[in-house]
Amino acid sequence: MKGVSRFTSSYWCLMTLPQWIGPGAVAFLAIWLALLVGGRSGMLHDPGTFWHTTTGELILHEGFIRADPYTFTFAGTWWVPYQWLGEVGMAYAYRAGGFDTQLLGAVTILAAVFAWLTLRLLRTGLNPAVVASVLVLALCAAGSHFHVRPHLVTIAGLAMTLALLTDYDSGYAPLRRLFWLVPFFVFWANVHGGYLAGFGTVVIAAAGWLIFWQIGHPSPLKSWRDAGWLGLLVVLCGAAAFVNPYGTDMLKTWIIIMGEPILKEIIKEHSPLDIREAYSWPILAFAALYLFVLAGANWRKIRVTWLLPLPWLIQTVERCRHAPLFVVAGLIALAVIWPHTRWAARLAKSRPDFYDPNTPTVFRRWWSNVWLPTVTVLIAFGLQMARVPVPVIGSGWARHDPELWPVELLDTLKANEPEPGAPNKLFNDYIDGGFVIFHAPGYKVFVDDRCEVFGGPWLLAFVNAGNAAKETTAASIAAWQKQFGRFDFALTRTNSGFEDYFRTAPDWVCLKRTDTAAFYKRK
Secondary structure, three states, rough: OOHHHHHHHHHHHHOOOOOOOOOHHHHHHHHHHHHHHHHHHHHHOOOOOHHHHHHHHHHHHHHHOOOOOOOOOOOOOOOOOOOOHHHHHHHHHHHHHHHHHHHHHHHHHHHHHHHHHHHHHHHEEEEEHHHHHHHHHHHHHHHHOOOOHHHHHHHHHHHHHHHHHHOOOHHOOOOHHHHHHHHHHHHHHHHHOOOHHHHHHHHHHHHHHHHHHOOOOOOOOOOOHHHHHHHHHHHHHHHHHOOOOOHHHHHHHHHHHOOOOOOHHHHHHHHHOOOOOOOOOHHHHHHHHHHHHHHHHHOOOOOOOOOOHHHHHHHHHHHHHHHHHHHHHHHHHHHHHHHEEEEHHHHHHHHHOOOOOOOOOOOOHHHHHHHHHHHHHHHHHHHOOOOOOOOOOOOOOOOOOOOOOOHHHHHHHHHHOOOOOOOEEEEOOOOHHHHHHOOOOEEEEEEOOOOHHHHHHHHHHHHHHHOHHHHHHHHHHHHHHHHHOOEEEEEEEOOHHHHHHHHHHHOOEEEOOOOOOOEEEEE
């Protein structure tokens, strides 16, 4: 059969690799190169990349920040950079090799995570071609939220957390190994507020194990002593959030962001999953795959960790930004559920070329999966530090999309950038605040995407003013100037409601206009 021979050959091609090259290395390089090519500009579409980097530099130069340093609208208002450690890391990466090195770091994190998950799937006995197909679907489902931002550590952190929980639940790891989560959670909490995802998952798993133990379902808990140690783990993981330079202010910021319902209306990544958008279809397909595999398991033998992707599926429906977290949770669950399903039993009998649980294991040392990716990343890093322009891996590869960012206005922005003490109030569209904060810090911006500074109602009013009738937009701008002082400059999106105002206002002159944005100065 052609199908049998094709899939059988794909297995042997991978398993007959030299002993010094593991399948994890192959998966890493494939994913790494694909992300570098596909994410050249796509992974730099988030305005947070800009102000995160600037914030990291401020912390390195001035110490820990406790007030807004960027706007003239909320200058001095309480604000703590709750992703401070990730921002410092981004600042160092930019110092080393600019946006190229930031992109390199981002794709290296993602490729490492998904290559590791590939290995977990391969160990089930699934054919490499099948595993590759699942991984492609998973990357498509998660890829819409791959950005150069500290949140990538949350994707990696949740994968690590779920893997440890799953290994303990399956009997592959002792309870004491879970205590490695405590120092990791301290690190994670200082890099990104997504630490709450890891802590919440630990709480759900612990509660589920306790319930399953009490009702007689499979559970790793065997005694109240085990339950006591698990309770201690939960307490210590929760306490990790307080080990930071801002104390309870970090928690306050997390609560503000996650508790603001208006963000779903104005920020796309906080909005519910929209089946009318193309990004949603891979997510729904991956969800269908997970639910199909789960449905094939014997419900009397089901384990808590097999169900952990479900809360993240619900979270993804409520806020599409959680899609990568659902995907990594689903991949880890698929690897442990699949061998226990009736689908696996049938496939092993009818198509062993697709799935063979008795596939002989080719022993390779751990370094066979690591050394080649490490060398490759170090070569790329060296080229970027030396500013050697090599396509894909060298300097000058990362670029900002001129159809999204006002890069063609940079010369004019810089030429008119105010000196210290000169009038510097810049009215700008919501998306461009971070761009200006990074590229032209002499301006004080009107707004950016730090929702914890401005608050949901204020941001919603701003967005609505830009989409309102011309008279309403003019009235809003007049009210803001009365409240915050007269604007000196304006950077607006071309053909937007705000640009219509400045284009026709008699006391403003357009210095430069492109297809993306326009820059105005008061006469």
